[in-house]
Amino acid sequence: MADRLIRITTALAVVAVAVVAAIISYRHAYELVHSHGEAGTTARLVPFTVDGLIWAASMVILDASRRKQPAPALAKWSLAVGIVATVGANVAHGASHGVIGALVSAWPALALVGSFELLMTLTRTAARHAAPSRDDERTTMEQPEPPSTEPEQTPEQAVLAEYLASLDGPGRPVSQRYLAEKHNIDRRKVKQIITNAKQPAPA
Numbered sequence: 439m440a441d442r443l444i445r446i447t448t449a450l451a452v453v454a455v456a457v458v459a460a461i462i463s464y465r466h467a468y469e470l471v472h473s474h475g476e477a478g479t480t481a482r483l484v485p486f487t488v489d490g491l492i493w494a495a496s497m498v499i500l501d502a503s504r505r506k507q508p509a510p511a512l513a514k515w516s517l518a519v520g521i522v523a524t525v526g527a528n529v530a531h532g533a534s535h536g537v538i539g540a541l542v543s544a545w546p547a548l549a550l551v552g553s554f555e556l557l558m559t560l561t562r563t564a565a566r567h568a569a570p571s572r573d574d575e576r577t578t579m580e581q582p583e584p585p586s587t588e589p590e591q592t593p594e595q596a597v598l599a600e601y602l603a604s605l606d607g608p609g610r611p612v613s614q615r616y617l618a619e620k621h622n623i624d625r626r627k628v629k630q631i632i633t634n635a636k637q638p639a640p641a
Contacts, residue, residue, distance in 0.1 A: 449560050456553035460489060462546035463524060466531040488527065492520035492554060500558050521551050593621045597631050 467485035476484065495517035499509040524547045532543025591599065597617045604611040614632065618625040 445560060452553050452556045452560065455549055456557065459546045459550035459553060463528055463550050466543055466546065467524065467527040470527050470531045488520055488523045491516055492524065492551065495520060496554050496558050500561060503562055524550065593623050594631055597621050597623060597628055598635055601632055602635065
């Protein structure tokens with residue numbers, strides 16, 4: 439219960455930071471794009487392509503991690519390019535105010551990227567805890583059967599048991615030849631077993 443509460447509160451904090459950082463980072467990128475000749479819909483949509491690329495690449499890497507497969511190289515490159523683009527746009531936005539202004543302006547982009555990665559880490563951890571272990575995944579058919587406590591029948595006992603069972607069934611009893619071939623016993627031995635079974639027990 440405590441672990442679940444920690445994960446939930448951490449996720450909420452990460453999401454809150456990500457939302458705030460995304461809004462500020464978007465505004466910085468929008469003002470930068472707008473001040474360099476773009477206007478209207480284009481200026482509004484260009485910042486989405488940067489943060490959207492980071493999100494898409496993070497999702498692909500997360501999916502590969504959950505499938506226990508190596509992350510595609512394109513996803514890694516896209517994530518790196520997206521991070522450089524969003525941090526660079528925010529630095530350029532604050533560069534006119536000096537080094538301190540550039541650092542302050544870059545902070546929301548760094549917080550946004552860090553929030554993305556923290557959220558991915560939480561998701562991977564939650565999936566790892568929720569995944570059943572290999573022992574739990576084994577079906578009943580895959581589990582080894584408990585050792586039998588009953589002694590195994592000898593071929594002679596098996597012949598006698600099958601012959602007696604056939605007497606209660608419909609039709610004729612099984613033939614001696616059939617029993618000899620099935621249990622790999624000499625036919626004369628089968629005949630002797632059946633003859634002894636037909637003899638009445640002594641009083």
